[in-house]
Amino acid sequence: MKNNNVIGPKEAKIYAKNLTEIGDQILKIDDNTFKGRTVIRTAKLTPKVREIGNNAFAGCFQLRRVLDMYNVEIIGSSAFEKCHKLCEFSFPEKVTEIRPETFKFCTGLQKFSFPDESNLKRIDDSAFFECSKLNRLVLPEEVEYIGKKVFFARKCLSIFIYRLK
Structure with missing residues (x-):
């Protein structure tokens, strides 16, 4: 049975050529949905997207x-x-963890920000692996766990943890 609130790889063909906005009823962008679609430049999500x-x-x-x-x-x-x-x-306020390899090899990533009311608790292994242009990151104080090789890169990275409240 098809779930109309989930977009998957088959439905992605509709969006992939000129992605501007994910449909109004979509709650989840499924695994591998836009994987390898090299023409996508911007992904605009709607307020209903949760995952x-x-x-x-x-x-x-x-x-x-x-x-x-x-x-x-x-x-x-x-x-x-x-x-x-x-x-x-x-980074979205409601997300509690950055899962393994989420931004791995995002070699152009220069600026990464967290909201003032971040719920982030965990950063898993290799989350920012080889993000070589990311040279400064201010983490929320609520972060309780930082995995292995999270910030592995060729260049130096300054990491700051500050009190949000």
Whole structure:
């Protein structure tokens, strides 16, 4: 039985040529939905999107921006892996963990920000592996766990943890 609130790889063909906005009724972008679709430059989510699956945008080499992630609660492993042109990312307030390899090889990532009321508790293994242009990251104080090789890169990275409240 087909779930009309989930977009998967088959439905992605509709969006992939000129992605501007994910449909109004979509709650989840399923695993591998846009994986390897190199023509996508911008992904504009709607307020109903709650989950981005594993590898959902992996290998979208031209992806530069992901907009309107206000209500996203879950971002899967490797969701944005190898999105080389992704240069800026505003992390959603409701997400509690950055899963393994979420931003691995996002070599263009320069700016990564967290909201003032971040719920982030965990950053898993290799989450920012080889994000070589990311040179400064301010983590919420609520982070309780940082995995292995999270910040492995060729260049130096300054990491700051500050009190939100």
